[in-house]
Amino acid sequence: xxxxxxxxxxxxxxxxxxxxxxxxxxxxxxxxxWYQQDPGMELHLIHYSxxxxxxxxxxxxxxxxxxxxRTEHFPLTLESARPSHTSQYLCASSAPxxxxxxxxxxxxxxxxxx
Amino acid sequence: xxxxxxxxxxxxxxxxxxxxxxxxxxxxxIYNLQWFRQDPGKGLTSLLLIQSSQREQTSGRLNxxxxxxxxxxxxxxxxxxxxxxxxxxxxxxxxxxxxxxxAGTKLIIKP
Numbered sequence: 076x077x078x079x080x081x082x083x084x085x086x087x088x089x090x091x092x093x094x095x096x097x098x099x100x101x102x103x104x105x106x107x108x109w110y111q112q113d114p115g116m117e118l119h120l121i122h123y124s125x126x127x128x129x130x131x132x133x134x135x136x137x138x139x140x141x142x143x144x145r146t147e148h149f150p151l152t153l154e155s156a157r158p159s160h161t162s163q164y165l166c167a168s169s170a171p172x173x174x175x176x177x178x179x180x181x182x183x184x185x186x187x188x189x
Numbered sequence: 190x191x192x193x194x195x196x197x198x199x200x201x202x203x204x205x206x207x208x209x210x211x212x213x214x215x216x217x218x219i220y221n222l223q224w225f226r227q228d229p230g231k232g233l234t235s236l237l238l239i240q241s242s243q244r245e246q247t248s249g250r251l252n253x254x255x256x257x258x259x260x261x262x263x264x265x266x267x268x269x270x271x272x273x274x275x276x277x278x279x280x281x282x283x284x285x286x287x288x289x290x291x292a293g294t295k296l297i298i299k300p
Contacts (some may be wrong), residue, residue, distance in 0.1 A: 081232075102273050115292065115293070115294045115295075116292055117193070117278075117290040117293070118278075118280075118288075118290040119290075120287060120288075144294050165233070167232075177235035177238050178223070178225075178233070178288070180232030180233040181226075182230075182232045183230070185230070
């Protein structure tokens, strides 16, 4: 049973619009991540956070921003959506402390930009 | 730069067969290797995590092995069932604490 929630589940939006993808977790995890995944392809890290007020850029971060004001909440914002942003966006979290903590994923947001 | 490869990209086998999925990586300096399952249109579910000091991990009908020196891991699924149909992804966690992902193997178990 998922304790990490993403909304919306599906989103179709026009080019140039500003959008925010929501991600919340109830497990008290310090580490949270945003990944982008195209069909049949590997996951690419967009942003990550190791705690409140801590955010870092991943490989594909240049066109998006994140915030981490509360432990449980890690929203991803695209300031100006483009068709190249069409993809699945996956949020994940893991327990605090050491490495070797498995990731927990939400069910994803499938974004289509027309 | 770490690269993770999963071969084959797709696999179809009859129900009941034992099968092996493969994952290879180029840099042996890893903290762990993780196997995940992804159902269509869903997020990922963690299956097994093998720490760098371990050789294998088992959970039910699943057994994952790790050979760091050769840069390989296998996921063994015993007595496959139609419910095992999914995409299986592996990922390695390296010295920068980031996961590097393979593209996955899409598994279909035929009833």
